[in-house]
Structures are given as C-alpha cells and as structure tokens.
Amino acid sequence: MSDATTADTATVTLANGLTCDIPASSPLAKLLKSQRTWVGPSAKERLGILRRAKSVAIVGASPNPARSSYFVGTYLQQSSSYRVYFVNPNATEILGQPAYPDLASLPEVPDIVDVFRKASDIPAVIDDALAVGAPVVWVQLGIWNEEAARYGESKGLTVVMDRCIKVEHARFHGGLHLMGFDTGVISAKKQVR
Amino acid sequence: MADRDYGFRTRAVHAGNVPDSATGARALPIYQSSAFVFDSTEDAAARFALQKYGNIYSRLANPTVASFEERVASLEGGLGAVATSSGLSAQFVTFASLAGAGDHIVASSNLYGGSVTQLDVTLRRFGVETTFVASDDPADYAAAIIPGRTKLVFAETIANPSGDIADIAGLADVAHAASIPLVIDSTIATPYLCRPIEWGADIVVHSATKFLGGHGTTLGGVVVESGRFDWSNHNFPLFEETVAHYGGLTWYGNFGEYAFLTRLRAEQLRDIGPALAPHSAFLLAQGVETLPYRMQAHVDNARRVAEWLEADPRIETVNWAGLPSHRHHERAQQYLPIGPSSVFGFVVTGGRAVGQGLIENVNLASHLANIGDAKTLIIHPASTTHAQLTEQQLVDGGVHPGLVRLSVGIEDADDIIYDLDQALDAALKGA
Numbered sequence: 113m114s115d116a117t118t119a120d121t122a123t124v125t126l127a128n129g130l131t132c133d134i135p136a137s138s139p140l141a142k143l144l145k146s147q148r149t150w151v152g153p154s155a156k157e158r159l160g161i162l163r164r165a166k167s168v169a170i171v172g173a174s175p176n177p178a179r180s181s182y183f184v185g186t187y188l189q190q191s192s193s194y195r196v197y198f199v200n201p202n203a204t205e206i207l208g209q210p211a212y213p214d215l216a217s218l219p220e221v222p223d224i225v226d227v228f229r230k231a232s233d234i235p236a237v238i239d240d241a242l243a244v245g246a247p248v249v250w251v252q253l254g255i256w257n258e259e260a261a262r263y264g265e266s267k268g269l270t271v272v273m274d275r276c277i278k279v280e281h282a283r284f285h286g287g288l289h290l291m292g293f294d295t296g297v298i299s300a301k302k303q304v305r
Numbered sequence: 306m307a308d309r310d311y312g313f314r315t316r317a318v319h320a321g322n323v324p325d326s327a328t329g330a331r332a333l334p335i336y337q338s339s340a341f342v343f344d345s346t347e348d349a350a351a352r353f354a355l356q357k358y359g360n361i362y363s364r365l366a367n368p369t370v371a372s373f374e375e376r377v378a379s380l381e382g383g384l385g386a387v388a389t390s391s392g393l394s395a396q397f398v399t400f401a402s403l404a405g406a407g408d409h410i411v412a413s414s415n416l417y418g419g420s421v422t423q424l425d426v427t428l429r430r431f432g433v434e435t436t437f438v439a440s441d442d443p444a445d446y447a448a449a450i451i452p453g454r455t456k457l458v459f460a461e462t463i464a465n466p467s468g469d470i471a472d473i474a475g476l477a478d479v480a481h482a483a484s485i486p487l488v489i490d491s492t493i494a495t496p497y498l499c500r501p502i503e504w505g506a507d508i509v510v511h512s513a514t515k516f517l518g519g520h521g522t523t524l525g526g527v528v529v530e531s532g533r534f535d536w537s538n539h540n541f542p543l544f545e546e547t548v549a550h551y552g553g554l555t556w557y558g559n560f561g562e563y564a565f566l567t568r569l570r571a572e573q574l575r576d577i578g579p580a581l582a583p584h585s586a587f588l589l590a591q592g593v594e595t596l597p598y599r600m601q602a603h604v605d606n607a608r609r610v611a612e613w614l615e616a617d618p619r620i621e622t623v624n625w626a627g628l629p630s631h632r633h634h635e636r637a638q639q640y641l642p643i644g645p646s647s648v649f650g651f652v653v654t655g656g657r658a659v660g661q662g663l664i665e666n667v668n669l670a671s672h673l674a675n676i677g678d679a680k681t682l683i684i685h686p687a688s689t690t691h692a693q694l695t696e697q698q699l700v701d702g703g704v705h706p707g708l709v710r711l712s713v714g715i716e717d718a719d720d721i722i723y724d725l726d727q728a729l730d731a732a733l734k735g736a
C-alpha cells in the first residue's frame with residue numbers, strides 16, 4: 113500500500129497541540145514555522161500537570177460573566193475536582209467565593225497559578241508564585257512572554273503558556289470531545305474522570 | 306495517554322472513540338436521546354451560557370455525533386468539526402455563518418449542481434451574491450474578489466464530472482491576501498487522499514454521505530476548521546461584537562481559535578437546525594474506520610478502469626486526472642499523490658443513444674444519482690437529469706451528449722471492466 117507521506121516532510125505542531133509530519137513545501141508547514149522558540153510542555157506533560165494538581169488559583173479573575181476568566185472559573189468549579197481560588201485585589205466575591213488580593217493571602221499554596229494578566233505583567237506573577245512556592249504557572253490563551261517563561265523555568269517553575277486551562281482540562285476529560293474538537297486522545301482505556 | 310503521534314489508519318479507527326466512561330462499551334454507543342438532564346439549575350445555567358461543556362439538546366451536540374466529528378477533525382488535521390444532516394447543510398451553515406445580505410462569495414463554477422443552486426438561487430434570494438469563476442487560475446479568483454464585501458472563496462478539491470483539481474495553495478494565497486478564508490469541499494478526495502488544511506485551506510466541508518460513510522446508506526455532512534484563521538481581522542465583525550443572547554460574550558474574545566466552530570454550533574446549528582442524527586453518526590463513524598483501505602481500493606480500481614477506457618476506441622475522452630492526458634495531471638500528482646479518487650466522467654463515441662444504451666445494459670454498475678459508494682455507480686446526464694434538452698442544447702450547456710459519470714467501486718476491477726465492456730458492445734449494437 114502506498115503511503116500518504118512523502119520523503120520531504122516537516123514536523124509541525126498542529127492546533128490541537130500534537131505534532132505531525134506534513135509536506136515541507138506545503139503552506140501549512142511554512143505557516144506553522146513561527147518565530148516562537150520557547151516550547152512548553154507536551155500534551156502528555158500537560159495532562160500530568162492537570163492530574164497532579166489539587167488546587168488552582170486564578171490570578172486576574174473577573175466577576176464579569178462575559179470575561180474568559182469567568183468561563184474558566186465556572187468550568188473549573190463545576191467540571192473539575194480542583195479547589196479553585198480567585199485572586200483579584202479589586203473584587204470581593206467571584207462566583208460565590210471570596211476574592212483574594214494576592215497569592216500570599218490564599219489559605220493554601222495553589223498547585224497551579226492560572227494567569228489572566230497582560231504579557232508584561234507575567235514576570236511579576238512569576239515572582240509572586242515563586243514567593244509562595246507554587247510549582248506551576250499557567251499563562252492563559254493569547255498571552256505570550258517568552259522571556260518570562262524562560263525566567264520562571266530557570267527558577268524551577270513549570271510554565272505553560274498561551275493555552276487555556278479549561279480547554280486543556282476538557283481535552284483530557286471529555287468536554288472538548290463533546291463539542292466535536294480534536295482532543296488528540298487515542299486510548300483504549302476508559303475516559304479519565 | 307501515550308506520547309506518540311498516531312498514524313492515519315490508527316486515528317481512522319480510534320479518534321473520537323475513547324471507551325465510554327460509564328459503561329466501558331468498546332464500540333461507539335448510540336445516544337438516541339433528544340435531550341440530556343442537568344445536574345442542577347446552576348449546571349443548566351452554565352451549560353446554556355457556554356461557560357462549561359455539556360450536552361443540552363441533540364440539535365446542538367450529541368455524544369455519538371461528537372465521536373464522528375472528532376474522528377473527521379483528526380483525519381483532516383483540523384481543530385475540530387461540526388457535523389450536519391447532509392453535505393449541503395454543512396455548506397449552508399458555513400456560508401450562513403460568514404456571509405449575510407449585501408455580502409459576496411467567490412466560487413468555482415465547476416461545482417456540484419446542488420452547490421451551484423444553493424449559492425445561485427437560495428443564498429442570492431437572501432441577499433448573498435456569488436460570482437462563479439469559470440477558470441482554474443487563482444488569479445481569476447483574485448480578480449473576482451470585491452474588497453470588503455467578499456467573505457470567502459469556495460472550490461472543490463476534485464470536481465466532477467470534469468475531474469478538475471483545485472489549486473488549493475494558490476487559492477489559499479488569493480483568499481488570505483484579501484483576509485478571507487478559503488473553504489474547500491473535499492467530499493470526493495477525503496482526507497486519505499488530500500488534506501486541504503495542509504495546503505492552506507481554512508475550512509473543509511464534506512458530504513459524509515459519500516466516501517466517508519462509504520456504503521451509500523446514510524446522509525450526513527461535516528465542517529472542519531483549521532483553527533488558524535484570524536477571526537478578529539475586522540472582516541467578520543460578528544466575531545468581535547457582543548453577543549447578547551449568550552450573556553455578553555464575544556466569540557473571538559472568549560473562544561479565540563475555537564471561535565468559528567463554537568459559534569457554528571451555538572448559533573448556526575441552534576438557529577438553522579440541520580443536526581446529524583445519532584444513528585447516522587454511528588454508521589458514518591463506522592464507515593470512516595475503513596476509509597484508508599476503501600479509498601486505496603477505489604483509487605486502484607479507478608486507475609485500472611480509466612486506463613482501460615482511455616485505450617478503448619469506443620471511448621472519446623476520459624476525465625480522470627490520474628491519466629497523463631488530463632489537463633490537471635500534474636496538479637493531481639501534487640495534491641493527490643496517491644490518486645485523484647474514483648469519480649470521473651467519460652465520453653462515449655456515438656453520443657446520447659450510445660450513452661443511454663450503455664446505462665441500460667450495465668449489469669454490475671448501479672444506475673443512480675450518487676457517488677462514493679462501495680458499489681460502482683453510473684449515470685448518463687443526457688438521458689436522465691438533462692433528458693428534456695436537445696443534443697444541441699446539451700452541447701451549448703456544456704454537457705456532452707455522450708458523457709457518462711462513473712463512481713468506481715471496490716469490486717474486482719476485472720468485473721467492473723467486463724461489465725462496461727459488454728454494455729458498450731450491446732449499446733453499439735442497439736444504436
């Protein structure tokens with residue numbers, strides 16, 4: 113049987129976070145060869161991060177129901193077993209829970225610090241996470257600061273960047289699948305719960 | 306989860322079908338349920354507001370349909386997919402999501418007839434104008450684009466019965482230069498033979514009724530999106546405007562790269578309603594499991610039949626781009642290196658009467674109006690869909706009186722050739 117791939121291929125990262133080999137001459141190969149040089153944790157590593165965590169603090173959480181952070185908060189509260197904390201010095205209550213002014217005020221050290229702040233604020237959030245001893249900083253979809261990511265890693269943090277924690281959790285726990293998205297999950301084991 | 310990028314054949318069998326968490330069922334369960342219970346009022350509110358994932362009602366999403374959607378998305382290399390009740394409805398929801406009254410579409414003139422009437426009659430009546438480009442040169446598509454008004458470029462990977470191949474990369478460049486998406490109907494190619502997203506297409510639509518399902522049993526359609534198009538480029542303001550009926554979210558602001566498919570499901574499926582039935586999704590998903598093997602067999606048989614027809618003096622021309630004589634042979638080798646599928650036209654010498662005689666005398670090929678079945682299918686436009694026209698009217702309309710369309714099946718190639726051979730003999734005797 114002939115094969116769909118040709119000799120001259122390039123390995124690219126697709127929108128679902130997985131990699132595949134495609135013809136090097138194709139426009140997609142050129143398009144995906146972006147300027148970015150920092151590479152975050154693989155799909156399997158992201159699943160590991162999400163499975164080890166018991167608590168998530170959302171820094172930059174908003175009480176406005178139209179904001180993405182509100183969607184993520186709702187999802188994590190209702191569709192995960194995480195203890196979820198909201199950090200916003202300008203809010204008192206978000207989604208029925210107290211809003212904390214900073215990471216240091218939380219009742220526990222969060223396993224993941226999920227960040228909804230502009231790219232230039234990321235280094236400061238990384239310092240805050242280091243100060244309380246949180247192991248993972250997860251920078252949300254659409255936010256990119258390569259220097260900050262390298263800085264965090266140099267201090268021993270695990271950094272995920274430009275990914276939505278809701279989408280990634282849903283990728284491995286069935287939610288993304290229900291909406292027809294490619295999760296990249298191929299498994300003969302039952303869905304993780 | 307294994308740290309491995311699985312191959313096409315593995316994904317055709319497994320993608321979208323992780324064993325059911327409740328029962329462990331290994332085959333895809335058919336969730337024959339119109340609606341799904343909520344855990345609480347809080348849960349219901351969050352699902353309706355799109356703040357969390359969850360089933361509500363099968364017009365919007367259904368777990369069986371989701372498996373089929375994820376499988377096709379995986380094989381096409383897309384971000385995700387939305388399935389519909391037919392190929393035409395897959396196109397309609399796509400067009401309806403991107404174009405409204407006053408907007409414009411640039412499409413190939415070499416489209417399936419139902420696609421032409423959808424654009425030329427129904428969408429035109431709704432105020433969406435389409436310019437049909439009768440050329441295979443991307444520059445002619447570029448010339449037809451009206452800046453600010455044109456919302457998409459539309460073409461088929463493989464047209465029929467002409468067998469023409471779209472220059473997908475060239476069309477993608479043209480569309481992207483105008484900041485609009487390229488939409489490709491890849492029904493005849495299937496992702497086994499060509500993955501348009503790898504060549505720059507942004508949206509791929511299929512009639513799953515054809516090769517994806519593969520057995521001529523089930524109607525269905527599917528829209529796959531790459532997740533790469535920038536829906537915040539201001540050419541599509543609906544992605545950036547506040548959506549009052551979903552609590553003030555903005556599609557792009559809240560969903561980013563997921564915006565197009567989320568909106569297609571939450572708005573177009575909600576408002577237009579062409580949901581794929583769960584049982585149909587089961588049959589189509591099962592069909593996709595054998596897609597690589599069937600498509601290889603279809604292409605191998607098409608090659609045998611096309612070469613035999615071309616060498617036969619009773620045949621004038623054969624429109625299969627796998628033949629060096631086809632004007633898009635080189636293009637086919639670029640975009641469809643395994644082969645340009647198995648649907649093509651050929652012209653018998655002797656015109657309408659011989660064409661009609663061929664159809665009446667085939668014994669293995671089925672005379673019907675469909676393509677992409679495991680069975681070989683045949684139709685003669687001049688004696689069926691265009692029977693009311695005179696021979697001169699046929700020629701004027703671009704339909705050769707002797708044109709026969711074949712969808713080569715996966716029977717023994719020798720038997721398909723035997724059948725056509727004896728039918729041609731009988732047709733010529735009778736003519």
